[in-house]
Amino acid sequence: MLSDLSPALDRRAFLTRIGAGVSAGIGTVAVAGCWRTPAAYATEDATTVPSHSVHPIGAELFTVRAAMQADVDRTLTRVAAIGYREVEMAGYFGRSARQIRDSLRSAGLVAPSALVSLGTTPDDWARVLEDAHTIGHRYVVIPTVPSALRQTLDGWRQVADRCNHAAEAAAKAGMQFAYHNHADEFIPIDGRVPYDLLVASTDPTLVALEIDLYWMTRAGQDPLTYFARWPGRIPLVHVKDSLGPPAHRMADVGAGTIDWRRLFAHRAEAGIRHFFVERDDAPDPFASLAASYAYLTRLDVPS
Numbered sequence: 001m002l003s004d005l006s007p008a009l010d011r012r013a014f015l016t017r018i019g020a021g022v023s024a025g026i027g028t029v030a031v032a033g034c035w036r037t038p039a040a041y042a043t044e045d046a047t048t049v050p051s052h053s054v055h056p057i058g059a060e061l062f063t064v065r066a067a068m069q070a071d072v073d074r075t076l077t078r079v080a081a082i083g084y085r086e087v088e089m090a091g092y093f094g095r096s097a098r099q100i101r102d103s104l105r106s107a108g109l110v111a112p113s114a115l116v117s118l119g120t121t122p123d124d125w126a127r128v129l130e131d132a133h134t135i136g137h138r139y140v141v142i143p144t145v146p147s148a149l150r151q152t153l154d155g156w157r158q159v160a161d162r163c164n165h166a167a168e169a170a171a172k173a174g175m176q177f178a179y180h181n182h183a184d185e186f187i188p189i190d191g192r193v194p195y196d197l198l199v200a201s202t203d204p205t206l207v208a209l210e211i212d213l214y215w216m217t218r219a220g221q222d223p224l225t226y227f228a229r230w231p232g233r234i235p236l237v238h239v240k241d242s243l244g245p246p247a248h249r250m251a252d253v254g255a256g257t258i259d260w261r262r263l264f265a266h267r268a269e270a271g272i273r274h275f276f277v278e279r280d281d282a283p284d285p286f287a288s289l290a291a292s293y294a295y296l297t298r299l300d301v302p303s
Helices: 002-016 038-046 061-070 072-082 097-107 122-135 153-172 194-201 213-218 223-229 260-264 285-298
Strands: 057-060 086-090 110-115 139-142 176-180 207-212 236-239 274-277
Touching (some): 153 176, 153 194, 176 236, 274 285
C-alpha cells in the first residue's frame, strides 16, 4: 500500500521543489557548445571503469541536503574530504548554475548528474538544460512525477510521452535524460506494473534509467531482472542499503541485507557507469557517506 511507502512520499515532496521541469509540448533546445551525443558520453564513461571494482563512487547530495542548505561550499569540501570525486546534485540551494560550477571546482568535484523536477512549461526545461550545460552535467534525471499522473495507466502513458519529448530535447543539447524510480512504480494498476509500462513506452535510445537499488529491492523486485531485461540502459544507480522486511529501514551501504557483490557482478550488463551513494534518513549524513564509501572501496566484485 502507498501508506507503507511514506518515506518515498516525503522524498518526493522535497524533489518536487528542487528544479524546473518539462511540459508535454516541449520543443527542441540547443545549448551552444554542448553538441556531444549521449552515446559519446557513454563511451567516454565506460573507459574509466576498472573491471574489478565499483568505480567511480559518487555521493548523492540529497543525503546532506540540510548541510547544503546551510553552507554549500563547506558541505562540498567535506564530501570531497571523504574521498568522493563525483556528486549528483539534488537542487542548487538558491545558487546560480555558475556559482554551483565554481563551488564544485573549488572542492575538486564534478557533478555528472542532477535530479530535476517535472514542471509545466517548455521554458522551464530550457532553463534546466542551460543550467546543466553550465555546471557540466551529462545526465538530467527525473526523480518524481505529479501524483495525479501516478494513479492510472493512462497517466503513466502521459508520463512516458512527456519523458520522450524531454529526452529528445536533452539529446539535442548533448545530454542524456534518465528516469529514477522509487517503490510505488511497482504497485500494479489494472494488472500492469507502471514502471514496466513506462520503460517499455519510452525510447531506449533517449530515455535511460537511474535505478535506485534500495527502492527497487524494497518493492520486492530483483534488480538483476531489470539489468537483464534492459541491458545497457542503466548508466546510473543509487546505492543505499536495507535492513530487510518488513520495515526496510535504511542503512549505510554494507550494513544491511542487500548483496552488493551479487548485484555489481552484473554492472557491465546493466551498463552502470556511476554509483551514487545515498541515505535519506542518516542520523549523521557525513558519517554515513564515509562508512558507505569505505565499504565500497573495499568491495571486490567479479568482472
